[in-house]
Amino acid sequence: MSTPSIADTYLSIAELMRIARGSYKRAIDAVYAARGIDDVPNPGGYILAYLAGGQKQIPQMIDGLGIGKREYDELLDKLILRGYITRTIDPDDGSASLALTERGQAAAEAIFEGGRVVDAELERRLTADEIAAMRRGLAALGEIKLSLPKV
Amino acid sequence: MASHDEVPLPDLMRGARDAYRDAVRRALADAGCDDIPRNGAFVLSGLAAFESDFSPQADVVASLGLSKQGASQLIDALVLRGYVERRIDPEDRRRMGVRLTPRGRRAATAIRAAIDEVEAAVTELITADQLQALRAGLAAFTEIGAQPHN
Numbered sequence: 614m615s616t617p618s619i620a621d622t623y624l625s626i627a628e629l630m631r632i633a634r635g636s637y638k639r640a641i642d643a644v645y646a647a648r649g650i651d652d653v654p655n656p657g658g659y660i661l662a663y664l665a666g667g668q669k670q671i672p673q674m675i676d677g678l679g680i681g682k683r684e685y686d687e688l689l690d691k692l693i694l695r696g697y698i699t700r701t702i703d704p705d706d707g708s709a710s711l712a713l714t715e716r717g718q719a720a721a722e723a724i725f726e727g728g729r730v731v732d733a734e735l736e737r738r739l740t741a742d743e744i745a746a747m748r749r750g751l752a753a754l755g756e757i758k759l760s761l762p763k764v
Numbered sequence: 765m766a767s768h769d770e771v772p773l774p775d776l777m778r779g780a781r782d783a784y785r786d787a788v789r790r791a792l793a794d795a796g797c798d799d800i801p802r803n804g805a806f807v808l809s810g811l812a813a814f815e816s817d818f819s820p821q822a823d824v825v826a827s828l829g830l831s832k833q834g835a836s837q838l839i840d841a842l843v844l845r846g847y848v849e850r851r852i853d854p855e856d857r858r859r860m861g862v863r864l865t866p867r868g869r870r871a872a873t874a875i876r877a878a879i880d881e882v883e884a885a886v887t888e889l890i891t892a893d894q895l896q897a898l899r900a901g902l903a904a905f906t907e908i909g910a911q912p913h914n
Binding site: 625626627629630631632633634635636637638639640659728731732734735738739742743744746747748749750751752753754755756757758760 | 771772773774776777778779780781782783784786787806879882883885886889890891893894895896897898899900901902903904905906907908909
């Protein structure tokens with residue numbers, strides 16, 4: 614087992630998570646830059662990825678983003694203004710549906726490519742068992758989140 | 765709900781981070797400190813390690829991983845809201861030092877307790893080997909994030 618050195622330095626998991634969280638963002642930003650995509654608002658990339666993955670349920674998207682409804686609405690406005698998504702209103706029931714534009718689809722593909730770069734690097738550094746155990750640990754933290762009362 | 769085996773790692777990481785975020789927010793609200801700006805909890809936790817000494821503001825800014833402007837604005841907000849005090853270093857008047865106020869110490873204590881609570885809870889849910897793998901995995905992410913992506 615090749616444990617990276619920082620794992621042997623005592624940092625709380627919270628501190629490790631804060632340091633680690635930029636790994637995907639940096640990789641995705643590099644792909645964005647290579648493809649001329651430079652104005653995806655944060656955390657709008659999650660919305661593009663959710664839409665590309667077929668996610669349609671807006672309440673679940675908001676919960677996953679950790680932002681309030683107002684911030685979410687502002688984020689959608691920016692994505693629409695910058696040409697990443699469209700919003701169509703159903704004339705019968707007034708409901709809104711979101712869809713990726715061609716530009717939004719290209720940005721989503723860049724996001725997935727950045728993710729694949731990091732995942733491949735992770736697989737190079739850790740064994741499959743280690744990755745599975747890490748995933749279990751992250752999922753456990755997610756379970757704790759769900760058990761906490763909302764503030 | 766999808767098994768965690770099927771959830772993309774970025775989403776798992778986000779969910780895991782949110783466990784801390786929610787626990788810290790709740791603890792801060794209970795402590796009467798509900799106006800801490802984004803990333804402010806990290807600053808307060810870091811300053812708590814220095815007890816009552818002033819820390820060089822430049823070091824605090826560098827540790828945040830934000831732009832200098834963003835970090836300075838964050839510290840401004842913490843000063844204005846009574847969590848941090850700032851003074852000119854008497855030995856080098858070009859430098860600024862920052863430290864926690866009593867309100868900042870109360871908030872830092874609440875943050876520490878919330879983090880400890882989450883970490884105690886996670887050790888109930890996973891094995892020691894899984895915990896070690898979690899740490900190793902996060903460390904690997906850190907190293908991957910630090911390397912250039914071209």
